[in-house]
Amino acid sequence: MSVPGCTMVIFGGTGDLAHRKLAPAIYNLHLEGRLPSDFSLVGVGRKQKSDSQYRQELASSISKYSSSTWDEKQWQTLALKIHYHAGDMRYAENYLPFKDAVETCNIESGGNGNYLYYMALAPHLFTPIAENLKLHNMTAGESGWRRIMIEKPFGYDLSSARKLNNTLSAIIDEESIYRIDHYLGKEMLQNILVIRFANTIFEPLWNKRFIDHVQISARESDGIGDRGRYYDRVGAMRDMFQSHLLQMLALMAMEPPLKADPDTIRTEKLKLLNAVHLWPEEESKSNLIFGQYYGYMQEKDVAAYSQTETYTALKLAVNNSRWQGVPFYLQTGKKLEDKLVKIVIQFKSPPSFYFGDPLEGVYKERNDLINLLTLKVQPKEGVAFQFNVKKPAAIEEVVPAEMDFCQPCAFLINTPEAYELLLLDVMNGDQTRFSSWNEIESSWILTDSIHSQHRKSLGNFDIYEAGSLGPESAADMLIRDGRHWW
Amino acid sequence: MSVPGCTMVIFGGTGDLAHRKLAPAIYNLHLEGRLPSDFSLVGVGRKQKSDSQYRQELASSISKYSSSTWDEKQWQTLALKIHYHAGDMRYAENYLPFKDAVETCNIESGGNGNYLYYMALAPHLFTPIAENLKLHNMTAGESGWRRIMIEKPFGYDLSSARKLNNTLSAIIDEESIYRIDHYLGKEMLQNILVIRFANTIFEPLWNKRFIDHVQISARESDGIGDRGRYYDRVGAMRDMFQSHLLQMLALMAMEPPLKADPDTIRTEKLKLLNAVHLWPEEESKSNLIFGQYYGYMQEKDVAAYSQTETYTALKLAVNNSRWQGVPFYLQTGKKLEDKLVKIVIQFKSPPSFYFGDPLEGVYKERNDLINLLTLKVQPKEGVAFQFNVKKPAAIEEVVPAEMDFCQPCAFLINTPEAYELLLLDVMNGDQTRFSSWNEIESSWILTDSIHSQHRKSLGNFDIYEAGSLGPESAADMLIRDGRHWW
Numbered sequence: 001m002s003v004p005g006c007t008m009v010i011f012g013g014t015g016d017l018a019h020r021k022l023a024p025a026i027y028n029l030h031l032e033g034r035l036p037s038d039f040s041l042v043g044v045g046r047k048q049k050s051d052s053q054y055r056q057e058l059a060s061s062i063s064k065y066s067s068s069t070w071d072e073k074q075w076q077t078l079a080l081k082i083h084y085h086a087g088d089m090r091y092a093e094n095y096l097p098f099k100d101a102v103e104t105c106n107i108e109s110g111g112n113g114n115y116l117y118y119m120a121l122a123p124h125l126f127t128p129i130a131e132n133l134k135l136h137n138m139t140a141g142e143s144g145w146r147r148i149m150i151e152k153p154f155g156y157d158l159s160s161a162r163k164l165n166n167t168l169s170a171i172i173d174e175e176s177i178y179r180i181d182h183y184l185g186k187e188m189l190q191n192i193l194v195i196r197f198a199n200t201i202f203e204p205l206w207n208k209r210f211i212d213h214v215q216i217s218a219r220e221s222d223g224i225g226d227r228g229r230y231y232d233r234v235g236a237m238r239d240m241f242q243s244h245l246l247q248m249l250a251l252m253a254m255e256p257p258l259k260a261d262p263d264t265i266r267t268e269k270l271k272l273l274n275a276v277h278l279w280p281e282e283e284s285k286s287n288l289i290f291g292q293y294y295g296y297m298q299e300k301d302v303a304a305y306s307q308t309e310t311y312t313a314l315k316l317a318v319n320n321s322r323w324q325g326v327p328f329y330l331q332t333g334k335k336l337e338d339k340l341v342k343i344v345i346q347f348k349s350p351p352s353f354y355f356g357d358p359l360e361g362v363y364k365e366r367n368d369l370i371n372l373l374t375l376k377v378q379p380k381e382g383v384a385f386q387f388n389v390k391k392p393a394a395i396e397e398v399v400p401a402e403m404d405f406c407q408p409c410a411f412l413i414n415t416p417e418a419y420e421l422l423l424l425d426v427m428n429g430d431q432t433r434f435s436s437w438n439e440i441e442s443s444w445i446l447t448d449s450i451h452s453q454h455r456k457s458l459g460n461f462d463i464y465e466a467g468s469l470g471p472e473s474a475a476d477m478l479i480r481d482g483r484h485w486w
Numbered sequence: 487m488s489v490p491g492c493t494m495v496i497f498g499g500t501g502d503l504a505h506r507k508l509a510p511a512i513y514n515l516h517l518e519g520r521l522p523s524d525f526s527l528v529g530v531g532r533k534q535k536s537d538s539q540y541r542q543e544l545a546s547s548i549s550k551y552s553s554s555t556w557d558e559k560q561w562q563t564l565a566l567k568i569h570y571h572a573g574d575m576r577y578a579e580n581y582l583p584f585k586d587a588v589e590t591c592n593i594e595s596g597g598n599g600n601y602l603y604y605m606a607l608a609p610h611l612f613t614p615i616a617e618n619l620k621l622h623n624m625t626a627g628e629s630g631w632r633r634i635m636i637e638k639p640f641g642y643d644l645s646s647a648r649k650l651n652n653t654l655s656a657i658i659d660e661e662s663i664y665r666i667d668h669y670l671g672k673e674m675l676q677n678i679l680v681i682r683f684a685n686t687i688f689e690p691l692w693n694k695r696f697i698d699h700v701q702i703s704a705r706e707s708d709g710i711g712d713r714g715r716y717y718d719r720v721g722a723m724r725d726m727f728q729s730h731l732l733q734m735l736a737l738m739a740m741e742p743p744l745k746a747d748p749d750t751i752r753t754e755k756l757k758l759l760n761a762v763h764l765w766p767e768e769e770s771k772s773n774l775i776f777g778q779y780y781g782y783m784q785e786k787d788v789a790a791y792s793q794t795e796t797y798t799a800l801k802l803a804v805n806n807s808r809w810q811g812v813p814f815y816l817q818t819g820k821k822l823e824d825k826l827v828k829i830v831i832q833f834k835s836p837p838s839f840y841f842g843d844p845l846e847g848v849y850k851e852r853n854d855l856i857n858l859l860t861l862k863v864q865p866k867e868g869v870a871f872q873f874n875v876k877k878p879a880a881i882e883e884v885v886p887a888e889m890d891f892c893q894p895c896a897f898l899i900n901t902p903e904a905y906e907l908l909l910l911d912v913m914n915g916d917q918t919r920f921s922s923w924n925e926i927e928s929s930w931i932l933t934d935s936i937h938s939q940h941r942k943s944l945g946n947f948d949i950y951e952a953g954s955l956g957p958e959s960a961a962d963m964l965i966r967d968g969r970h971w972w
Contacts, residue, residue, distance in 0.1 A: 191876045198855045198874035198884045200833045201691055210686060347686045369684045385871065385889055388684035390677045392867075392893060398684045403871055403889035407878060 003427045005036030006114035006145075007106040011089060011129055012121030013043025014057070017151065021182075022120065023058045024066035025419035030078045031068050034424065038110030040081045042102055046088050054084035067417065081109060090128045095136040102138075113144025116426055119151060126150060127167045134171040147426055149178045152243050153234065154435070157451075158444035165437050174437060178426050183244040184433040185418025185425075187407060188377040192251040192343075193265070195375070195383065202373075203256070205347065207322045212346045215486060216248050218332040221339040223293070223466070224310070228301030235308040237290075240332040242447040244341075246273060247435070248377070249328060252343055253318055262432040266439060272318065273442040278450055279315040279327060286480065287315035290454055291462045291471035293335040310334045311464060313474035314450065315481075327481065331474060335466040341378035344486045347371035369398060372486065381407040489913045491522030492600035492631075493592040497575060497615055498607030499529025500543070503637065507668075508606065509544040510552035511905035516564045517554050520910065524596030526567045528588055532574050540570035553903065567595060576614045581622040588624075599630025602912055605637060612636060613653045620657040633912055635664045638729045639720065640921070643937075644930035651923050660923060664912050669730040670919040671904030671911075673893060674863040678737040678829075679751070681861070681869065688859075689742070691833065693808045698832045701972060702734050704818040707825040709779070709952070710796070714787030721794040723776075726818040728933040730827075732759060733921070734863070735814060738829055739804055748918040752925060758804065759928040764936055765801040765813060772966065773801040776940055777948045777957035779821040796820045797950065799960035800936065801967075813967065817960060821952040827864035830972045833857040855884060858972060867893040 008026075010018050029035040043054055059079070063070045085101045087094040106113065117133065119126050130148065133139050139146050148168070155161025168177055183189055196202055205211070218240055224231040231239065250269035257264040279287045291311030297304060311333030318328060349369050372386040383405045391397040425433055435443075462471035469475065469485075478484050494512075496504050515521040529540055545565070549556045571587045573580040592599065603619065605612050616634065619625050625632050634654070641647025654663055669675055682688055691697070704726055710717040717725065736755035743750040765773045777797030783790060797819030804814060835855050858872040869891045877883040911919055921929075948957035955961065955971075964970050 187876070187878055194874060194876040194884055198836060199857050200696060200836050200855075201687070201857050201859075201873070203836070204690060204696060205687055210690060350684060350686050350689070369686075371685050371687050373687075383873075383875070383887070383889065387687070387869075387891075388680065389869070389891070389893065390673070390680040392673055398680055401869070401891050401893075403869065403891045405873075405875070405887050405889045407875065407887075 003034070003036045003424055004114060005038030005040075005110060005112055006116045006147075006427055007040045007042060007102060007109065008116040008118060008423075009042045009044060009102055010118045010120050011044050011125070012119070013054070013084065014045035014047065015120055017120040018043060019058065019061035020065050021417070021419045022118065022423075024062050025417050025423055027062045027066050027075070027078060028068050028417065029420050029423065031071060031074055034420075035078075036427065038112050039427075040083070040105045040109035042083050042085055042105050044085050044087065044089060044098070046086065048086045049084055051083050055079045055082050058082065089132065090125065092132050092135060095132055095138075099136050099138060113141060114427075115141075115144065115146045116149065117147070118149045123153060123156075123164075126164060130168055130171050139172045145176070145429070146172065147176045147178060147429075148172055149180055149422075149426055151180050152182075153238060154179050154440050155444065156234070156238065158441070158448045161440055161444050165440075169437075175431065177437075178422075178431065179435045179437075179440060180422060181243045181247050181435050182418045182422065183247055183377075184435070185420075185422040186377055186381075188375055188381045189248065189251060190421075190433070191381070191407075192248075192375060193257075193260075197256060208324055208326045210347055211326055212348045213327045213329065213481075213483060214249075214252065215344040215346070216245055216252070216328065216330045216342075217344075217485070218244055218248075218341045219336045219338055219470075220332075220334045221336055221467075223335045224296075224299055224302070226300060228299050231310075232302045232306055232308050236310055236312045236332050236334070237447055237451065241312060241314075241330065242443045243435075245330050245332055246276070246443045246446070247439075248343060249273075249276065249316070249330065250439070252345075252375075253323060253328070255322065260432075262430060265432055266436045270436065270438045270442055272320075273439055273446065275318050275320045275323075276316055276328075276446055277319060278453060279317045286477060288450060288454055288457075289313040289462060289471055289474045289477060290460070291333060291464050291474065293333075293466045294463050295466055296335075307461070309461065311336070311462075311470050311474070313470065313477060315477060329478060329483075329485070331470065331485070333464075333470050337467055337469055339379065340376075343375040343377070345373040345375075346483070346486070347373070370400065374486070382409075383407075489520070489522045489910055490600060491524030491526075491596060491598055492602045492633075492913055493526045493528060493588060493595065494602040494604060494909075495528045495530060495588055496604045496606050497530050497611070498605070499540070499570065500531035500533065500535075501606055503606040504529060505544065505547035506551050507903070507905045508604065508909075510548050511903050511909055513548045513552050513561070513564060514554050514903065515906050515909065517557060517560055520906075521564075522913065524598050525913075526569070526591045526595035528569050528571050528591055530571050530573065530575060530584070532572065534572045535570055537569050541565045541568050544568065575618065576611065578618050578621060581618055581624075585622050585624055599627060600913075601627075601630065601632050602635065603633070604635045609639060609642075609650075612650060616654055616657050625658045631662070631915070632658065633662045633664060633915075634658055635666055635908075635912055637666050638668075639724060640665050640926050641930060642720070642724065644927070644934045647926055647930050651926075655923075661917065663923075664908075664917065665921045665923075665926060666908060667729045667733050667921050668904045668908065669733055669863075670921070671906075671908040672863055672867075674861055674867045675734065675737060676907075676919070677867070677893075678734075678861060679743075679746070683742055694810055694812045696833055697812055698834045699813045699815060699967075699969060700735075700738065701830040701832070702731055702738070702814065702816045702828075703830075703971070704730055704734075704827045705822045705824055705956075706818075706820045707822055707953075709821045710782075710785055710788070712786060714785050717796075718788045718792055718794050722796055722798045722818050722820070723933055723937065727798060727800070727816065727936075728929045729921075731816050731818055732762070732929045732932070733925075734829060735759075735762065735802070735816065736925070738831075738861075739809060739814070741806075741808065746918075748916060751918055752922045756922065756924045756928055758806075759925055759932065761804050761806045761809075762802055762814075762932055763805060764939060765803045772963060774936060774940055774943075775799040775948060775957055775960045775963060776946065777819060777950050777960065779819075779952045780949050781952055782821075793947070795947065797822075797948075797956050797960070799956065799963060801963060815964060815969075815971070817956065817971070819950075819956050823953055823955055825865065826862075829861040829863070831859040831861075832969070832972070833859070856886065860972070868895075869893075 254268040254272040290309040313331040316328040374384040376382045385403045389401045391399040464471045740754040740758040743754045776795040799817040802814040860870040862868045875887045877885045950957045
């Protein structure tokens with residue numbers, strides 16, 4: 001695997017993302033020998049500082065946040081490839097020296113002519129920076145490639161996302177825009193397609209005939225920290241549902257792609273997203289829960305009477321022949337009792353013909369005989385399967401048993417950080433683990449429609465205690481259906 | 487659960503089975519409080535000995551062979567219910583005092599009028615003893631029940647089994663004859679039906695559409711010990727295949743019974759056994775392997791030029807619509823490298839459309855992408871499932887992963903010995919875990935036909951090294967089919 005190198009420019013090079021995620025990811029790749037030798041990095045920020053000062057700051061973050069141990073010698077080799085450029089990049093007049101610095105850096109590291117622009121800053125800065133790059137002929141060149149990586153959120157709603165996309169697509173072509181949903185870089189999300197299509201026993205069961213319902217949960221115990229200014233404008237639906245939850249749903253539920261090719265996979269995900277809608281309401285508000293944790297309005301930078309949801313739970317339908325009638329329950333929230341991300345597939349229960357009155361089976365299933373397949377995304381990746389066995393020594397009693405596969409335990413490999421994979425993907429020009437514009441658009445259409453449905457139904461909030469399981473209404477939504485959250 | 491007690495008469499009360507299996511099982515049941523209070527035991531042997539001498543001998547065996555720890559106080563309570571009667575029970579003249587002793591014992595323990603006759607001796611003694619019991623009106627009475635438990639082998643071939651059955655059925659009705667196949671008392675064998683029918687995900691896959699083939703193995707590392715006289719007359723086919731292997735096959739492959747009722751289940755097993763035959767030979771002798779370990783002829787009580795197989799491997803077909811085209815590979819043998827009993831189900835491989843060249847899938851499957859379900863019977867009961875996941879950190883590589891469920895680990899219960907369950911079953915009058923005459927008959931028809939096929943094909947033996955995997959021809963049989971023993 002020979003990955004082409006590039007000069008990576010981080011706009012927001014002194015920010016949180018650069019320090020906590022990007023620098024540690026680059027350092028890990030370097031340690032593992034996976035970073036191309038003709039790679040170089042230019043951090044961009046407004047403050048004046050020297051290369052060596054910037055390197056020192058990154059070194060201290062890496063030793064704090066990287067999953068690898070500190071190797072001073074390796075760092076010294078890497079540090080030489082790291083530079084800093086000071087300037088307010090909103091303004092066109094700052095681009096001549098900037099362009100010069102970046103090109104020098106590329107030449108020094110091998111002159112491959114490839115440039116990767118990473119937008120690690122507030123969304124309102126994406127457009128002016130992109131336009132300035134275009135203006136200074138930095139988005140195309142005689143040789144090499146130019147690619148842009150953009151952090152979520154890609155827009156705030158459908159109309160702002162469209163506007164951002166129109167701007168970007170006037171500057172650079174779709175295939176050079178890498179929209180990050182870092183969940184797609186997580187091991188278990190990549191594993192979903194392998195588990196589905198590399199195992200004969202799952203595909204035949206992966207449909208409405210055998211699956212009772214699906215649960216997708218992304219539960220956080222943390223609050224919003226000092227991200228109040230961002231979060232209060234966004235909320236759980238935009239922050240988690242529109243991106244991470246819908247991507248997990250798409251991978252779990254999409255039709256088999258004809259081949260493992262980025263376009264083919266993204267087309268199938270798009271088809272799936274287009275088929276998703278809120279489960280038709282039988283009674284008002286029953287299938288959409290918005291919650292806010294008690295004390296949220298007192299958090300730093302949050303509006304005094306904030307109407308932002310910190311929790312949401314929904315019952316969704318996928319309107320195609322594979323999933324007709326199968327509910328997908330999704331939930332995400334902050335300040336909850338636990339911290340986990342997982343997909344749970346509950347299979348239908350067997351008829352009671354064998355274990356009960358033979359006639360009972362005509363009317364009902366044995367609802368206590370559960371089969372669950374759990375895809376664990378966080379904190380520990382893995383797969384678990386709950387099935388039923390005979391209770392030892394008992395004549396007729398059936399009890400649940402669990403088989404567990406723990407991915408990091410089995411392979412004794414530190415699961416690579418999502419950003420390591422994603423950076424390599426961009427250098428390789430592989431869009432598989434990035435969202436296409438069409439997917440983003442489809443996600444926003446759905447998210448907007450849910451928001452407007454919530455507003456129409458008076459926009460109620462259910463307040464929940466910090467450290468609780470979430471609003472009771474979210475539990476009730478499943479209980480009404482004779483189910484419960486796993 | 488109130489189990490009716492009885493007076494249990496062990497013919498062969500000083501023998502190996504009584505000491506190693508029956509007495510420890512009764513002791514365990516007593517410890518667990520599962521032995522009815524009106525239970526009593528009469529051990530019968532030819533040597534003169536007192537009750538207290540007999541009790542002492544059993545106590546010493548129990549403390550050696552029971553899985554429970556020794557509890558002197560509990561034993562003292564149980565010992566009072568144990569008696570010994572000396573006599574050569576081939577001869578009618580010995581039955582008057584015997585009958586007297588047994589009846590006294592029953593009256594002393596509560597007088598329930600129930601008698602359980604356990605034939606724990608050489609098969610040629612079954613008939614004379616049964617006839618004498620009949621002659622002395624011990625096989626029926628005004629009150630209570632009379633039941634006979636018979637150890638395998640039930641006959642030596644079809645004709646001797648029929649003869650024995652004719653004798654027995656003239657003496658006592660079919661429903662009072664309990665033919666032991668102690669494998670049916672093993673936890674995992676009982677678990678097969680629960681696993682199949684209490685889990686929605688297995689039943690849809692349990693057929694030729696999804697299963698590539700099935701392997702049933704009962705491998706022993708021990709030799710024949712001092713059982714040469716018995717074993718050399720019998721061999722692996724009669725000792726293991728006709729009984730244990732075919733019962734495992736029947737439970738694994740039978741159609742779902744309409745209810746969990748002894749007759750219904752035994753009828754389904756019989757239907758299955760009737761559908762089994764040796765896989766039609768494409769080339770001579772390829773689907774039937776007879777082996778003998780090197781040195782077998784030098785074992786004690788073995789004929790100098792013995793033609794007895796100590797190993798057999800077969801490829802069987804089940805001629806019904808569920809299993810058409812699916813090979814069942816069975817193997818059993820002595821003096822092998824390992825000691826285990828298990829059923830392995832290999833599912834078909836997925837098409838290569840997703841993980842390889844899309845066109846390849848038209849022609850072939852990805853044979854390296856294996857799904858296995860293993861039902862582990864011995865030494866540790868459990869279920870394992872091998873499936874495929876993405877190799878962490880790798881982009882495209884798929885690797886096998888295993889989930890494991892260990893029954894004793896999960897429940898922290900000592901799995902009860904097969905004989906504990908089987909003795910309770912007989913007292914309860916439950917025939918589920920015993921073989922019906924029809925099943926035995928069907929097994930002998932198949933076993934005889936295989937023997938005759940072997941003779942027709944010159945009756946070759948493949949000699950294998952003690953401590954090896956078995957004859958190479960057994961490995962070749964699968965390799966020819968593009969498979970291998972798991």
